[in-house]
Amino acid sequence: MKTLIAGGTGLIGGALSRSLVADGHEVVVLTRKPDERPDRLPDAVRLIGWDGKTGEGWSDELPTTDVVVNLAGATIGPEGGLWTKARKQAILQSRVQSTAALIDGLRRVDQRPATLIQGSAVGFYGGQGSALITEEAPNGDDFLADVVAAWEAASDDAETLGLRRVLLRTGVVLAAKGGTLNLLALPHKLFVGGPLGNGKQYIPWVHIDDEVAAIRFLMEQPDLSGPFNITAPNPVTNRAMSNALGKVLGRPSLLPTPAFLLKLLLGEMSVLVLEGQRALPEALTESGFDFHFPNIEGALRDLL
Numbered sequence: 001m002k003t004l005i006a007g008g009t010g011l012i013g014g015a016l017s018r019s020l021v022a023d024g025h026e027v028v029v030l031t032r033k034p035d036e037r038p039d040r041l042p043d044a045v046r047l048i049g050w051d052g053k054t055g056e057g058w059s060d061e062l063p064t065t066d067v068v069v070n071l072a073g074a075t076i077g078p079e080g081g082l083w084t085k086a087r088k089q090a091i092l093q094s095r096v097q098s099t100a101a102l103i104d105g106l107r108r109v110d111q112r113p114a115t116l117i118q119g120s121a122v123g124f125y126g127g128q129g130s131a132l133i134t135e136e137a138p139n140g141d142d143f144l145a146d147v148v149a150a151w152e153a154a155s156d157d158a159e160t161l162g163l164r165r166v167l168l169r170t171g172v173v174l175a176a177k178g179g180t181l182n183l184l185a186l187p188h189k190l191f192v193g194g195p196l197g198n199g200k201q202y203i204p205w206v207h208i209d210d211e212v213a214a215i216r217f218l219m220e221q222p223d224l225s226g227p228f229n230i231t232a233p234n235p236v237t238n239r240a241m242s243n244a245l246g247k248v249l250g251r252p253s254l255l256p257t258p259a260f261l262l263k264l265l266l267g268e269m270s271v272l273v274l275e276g277q278r279a280l281p282e283a284l285t286e287s288g289f290d291f292h293f294p295n296i297e298g299a300l301r302d303l304l
Contacts, residue, residue: 055105
């Protein structure tokens with residue numbers, strides 16, 4: 001199987017590439033910096049340059065490709081800077097433009113891949129408090145919900161072009177290197193860990209191994225399409241996550257960080273830690289997928 005990945009140099013793309021290559025599959029990654037190979041990508045992965053805006057220069061790979069995976073998009077986290085007006089525009093445009101580029105590439109060829117695995121996020125639903133959220137829940141009404149809805153909509157024409165389209169509504173991916181886990185664990189390692197805000201907000205987490213396994217499962221099931229929540233079946237509150245981190249690391253988790261301080265430091269971006277979704281992977285589990293790490297303590301012990 002040949003897989004073409006846009007956004008393949010990131011945390012999820014790198015882990016997916018390693019998994020596919022280990023099983024003997026061909027992987028091509030589209031990147032704006034084809035001369036710079038990240039350590040997370042195996043040597044067997046071919047890097048091809050693209051501008052993220054058109055199908056020009058790389059679409060000739062598509063006739064021999066089986067699956068396209070679109071994970072491209074600017075980071076929404078603190079490492080990318082505060083959510084200024086310009087930053088918010090970059091977050092949106094990086095997703096919409098890169099997806100439009102993939103659709104442009106698909107239009108340029110007569111022989112197309114069978115499947116598009118389209119990146120998305122549980123942010124689609126907006127902040128929902130403690131309500132249980134399945135794939136049937138409606139779109140939210142905040143900034144991230146608007147971004148994710150536009151990201152998904154930009155790939156609509158894939159179905160018109162004859163591709164099976166899967167939407168990966170991914171949660172908070174936990175990994176030993178990269179992602180948010182090290183940021184969550186650092187205060188505990190410094191003996192100042194505790195819940196953020198009131199600690200009641202839910203974290204729709206997923207272990208990186210289950211993220212990759214779920215993507216591969218969806219790649220290989222030709223009858224599955226539409227949105228899938230890629231989150232562990234047991235979401236936890238921020239307070240429960242903090243307690244689990246403290247237990248696994250052997251550190252206290254007694255010092256809460258006030259919500260007003262997070263809002264002062266992060267501005268609008270504070271919704272990333274003060275709001276969440278109690279998302280359930282209903283479509284995924286009903287399709288027969290089994291999670292290797294369904295519970296937070298087991299996942300943290302494996303990663304930390």
